[in-house]
Amino acid sequence: xxxxxVKRFLYMILLLWLLTLVSFIIxxxxxxxxxxxIVRRMAETGEAADQAxxxxxxxxxxxxxxxxxxxxxxxRNLLRGNMGFSFLLNRAVAEVVGERIAxxxxxxxxxxxxxxxxxxxxxxxxxxxxYRAGDxxxxxxxxxxxxxxxxxxALILMMGLLAVGMSPGGLFSPEYLKQPWSIGKVVDLLAxxxxxxxxxxxAGTAGVIRIMRATLLDELEKQYVITARAKGVAETRLLFRxxxxxxxxxxxxxxxxxxxxxxxxxxxxxxxxxxxTVGPLLFRALQFQDMFLASSLLLMLNMLTVVGTxxxxxxxxxxxxxxxxxARAG
Amino acid sequence: MRPPVDTAIPEAAAVTARETAAQExxxxxxxxxxxxxxxxxxxxxxxxxxxxILFYVLGIFCDFFSPYTIRERFQxxxxxxxxxxxxxxxxxxxxxxxxxxxxxxxxxxxxxTFTELTDIRYPVxxxxxxxxxxxxxxxxxxxxxxxxxxxAGIFLFGTDALGRDLLSxxxxxxxxxxxxxxxxxxxSFALGVxxxxxxxxxxxxxxxxxQRMIEFIISIPTIPLWMGLAAALPKDWSVMQLYFGxxxxxxxxxxxxxxxxxxxxxxxxxxxxxxxxxxxAGLRERAVIxxxxxxxxxxxxxVHLTLAIPDIILGETALSFLGLGLRSPAVSWGVLLxxxxxxxxxxxxxxxxxxxxxxxVTVMAFMFVGDGLRDAADxxxxx
Numbered sequence: 077x078x079x080x081x082v083k084r085f086l087y088m089i090l091l092l093w094l095l096t097l098v099s100f101i102i103x104x105x106x107x108x109x110x111x112x113x114i115v116r117r118m119a120e121t122g123e124a125a126d127q128a129x130x131x132x133x134x135x136x137x138x139x140x141x142x143x144x145x146x147x148x149x150x151x152r153n154l155l156r157g158n159m160g161f162s163f164l165l166n167r168a169v170a171e172v173v174g175e176r177i178a179x180x181x182x183x184x185x186x187x188x189x190x191x192x193x194x195x196x197x198x199x200x201x202x203x204x205x206x207y208r209a210g211d212x213x214x215x216x217x218x219x220x221x222x223x224x225x226x227x228x229x230a231l232i233l234m235m236g237l238l239a240v241g242m243s244p245g246g247l248f249s250p251e252y253l254k255q256p257w258s259i260g261k262v263v264d265l266l267a268x269x270x271x272x273x274x275x276x277x278x279a280g281t282a283g284v285i286r287i288m289r290a291t292l293l294d295e296l297e298k299q300y301v302i303t304a305r306a307k308g309v310a311e312t313r314l315l316f317r318x319x320x321x322x323x324x325x326x327x328x329x330x331x332x333x334x335x336x337x338x339x340x341x342x343x344x345x346x347x348x349x350x351x352x353t354v355g356p357l358l359f360r361a362l363q364f365q366d367m368f369l370a371s372s373l374l375l376m377l378n379m380l381t382v383v384g385t386x387x388x389x390x391x392x393x394x395x396x397x398x399x400x401x402x403a404r405a406g
Numbered sequence: 407m408r409p410p411v412d413t414a415i416p417e418a419a420a421v422t423a424r425e426t427a428a429q430e431x432x433x434x435x436x437x438x439x440x441x442x443x444x445x446x447x448x449x450x451x452x453x454x455x456x457x458x459i460l461f462y463v464l465g466i467f468c469d470f471f472s473p474y475t476i477r478e479r480f481q482x483x484x485x486x487x488x489x490x491x492x493x494x495x496x497x498x499x500x501x502x503x504x505x506x507x508x509x510x511x512x513x514x515x516x517x518x519t520f521t522e523l524t525d526i527r528y529p530v531x532x533x534x535x536x537x538x539x540x541x542x543x544x545x546x547x548x549x550x551x552x553x554x555x556x557x558a559g560i561f562l563f564g565t566d567a568l569g570r571d572l573l574s575x576x577x578x579x580x581x582x583x584x585x586x587x588x589x590x591x592x593x594s595f596a597l598g599v600x601x602x603x604x605x606x607x608x609x610x611x612x613x614x615x616x617q618r619m620i621e622f623i624i625s626i627p628t629i630p631l632w633m634g635l636a637a638a639l640p641k642d643w644s645v646m647q648l649y650f651g652x653x654x655x656x657x658x659x660x661x662x663x664x665x666x667x668x669x670x671x672x673x674x675x676x677x678x679x680x681x682x683x684x685x686x687a688g689l690r691e692r693a694v695i696x697x698x699x700x701x702x703x704x705x706x707x708x709v710h711l712t713l714a715i716p717d718i719i720l721g722e723t724a725l726s727f728l729g730l731g732l733r734s735p736a737v738s739w740g741v742l743l744x745x746x747x748x749x750x751x752x753x754x755x756x757x758x759x760x761x762x763x764x765x766x767v768t769v770m771a772f773m774f775v776g777d778g779l780r781d782a783a784d785x786x787x788x789x
Contacts, residue, residue: 102635105638223767223773225723226724228759234749332624336626336627337628340627343633358630359633363637377627377630378630381625
């Protein structure tokens, strides 16, 4: 068991290192760099930048060095908790990203919980009432949920909110926007959470319902269920005690692909309904070629899913005796 | 299924004969015939398939089905709501006609309203002449399915902020939106078969490496990755270059799961008796793969490819919606939806969301067809 954990953990470290590489390379791909982007912006407002100033800026940020040295410097600083400087915000990256990442993580985490809380009971209902009206209704709604892009759902729900006279979007009411954290602000945040959670979670929920329904249907046909029924085990007890428990395992392992989907959805939803999470900042950073900021945000988002996947693997080990024994043996 | 048993003996014999014939047809049917039989029974899949054929036809011949070109602007008719089609005049049915409209600005709120000038009726003409275009890019013609004489205009889906007919743009946007899914899946398919094939065929270290790589790619959230890669596409690229750039970006992420399917299926089939039998019969390796292995999992591949198409379509829509994908003058559903980015403009001009309806219906149709194919391709499912 301990060996499995160590192996899994080392693998995660390797993945995280790969992620730093990928995040860095992607941001370096566009032609030009932050300095040329700044110069372009200055030229738009009529200011001229001379070569000496550009060279000085490049030297200050080490942009004149070859790419692998730039990466090494960035990576070394990263290990010390220094994520570099954001030209866009004129502040250290580490100062800005914390709260945004926390909010993204909060929304993603709540969405994951929402997904399971909705999907598991509906999946059980659909499987036990196969081809009845309720099953068809859920299947149909689920198909629409899967087919509707996040941003569209956000727009439609916001139109609905607008129609009933509520202010749509945002994560905080205006009066709390610039305030430090307080109980009032937390309550205000909670009141604004449902919209992004529903928007982000719908597609994933539909997917998990389908998986839950399919696995449970497979289980229900199995011999042990028939045996238990023949022996007179009460139907509800039988259902929850055995097939549901078996069917839950594939659900837990869906976290691996569900989390990236949710984080993706959170990014695009945040852009549409205008909530101060990573999405809008990443978007601006990419357009501005603010490389330290963009790389760090990309890296943190990817870390979120890698760590989440590790947690789901551990959860799976804890919940599935078959894997637990295998892990102990291997 | 079985007809009620009749006491008259000759008829019963005929029934048995018919049944035997049906059984024979079943046993002698090829794999694809069997799939088609099962697929036909999946009603939603048939509906989905019909819708897809319709959309592709509308997209390919979009110039014919739309009254205007995608660039024609109507001065003074910006953000025009969908045109009202009238049928009855003076208490008689006179067929479809429209009235020309003028924009009036409310001096206090600056809101534009459109009023119909009911003096002259402009009948909707079918197979009428419009701007010249080239049908499927080849045959120059002016014939369009319908249209009205100027100064009246017919905008079944309304117009956009520049006064262009949204229906024409939506239909022609289908060209990019629907083709990008196919091209993207073709690229993912190539990558998936190559890497999945290497992985499943050679096994060992190559397999280990490729599997870890796929896991890694799958664990990365797609939208931020796409955003980063799309932002790297040069700003001065032409529409064609951008199109291929975007397709490559979208499929780079998507090939992993296809490679997994190929690998898993190859590993499974390698162990089957018929593979061994083919080898023992002295078939060369290539013949074993092309004649026995490929046909056995072609159906599975088609199912997975069908289900991968909507992902690519949704990806392009999302990227273009954000302004990171295709840009004007290219027209795709995502580009059209970019006009609907702001809630307040959507609330004021709800018809801007019509292209989204096409996205949703297309994606659902692909999912239904994929589901139907999955059921049809599964030889163990008897329904």
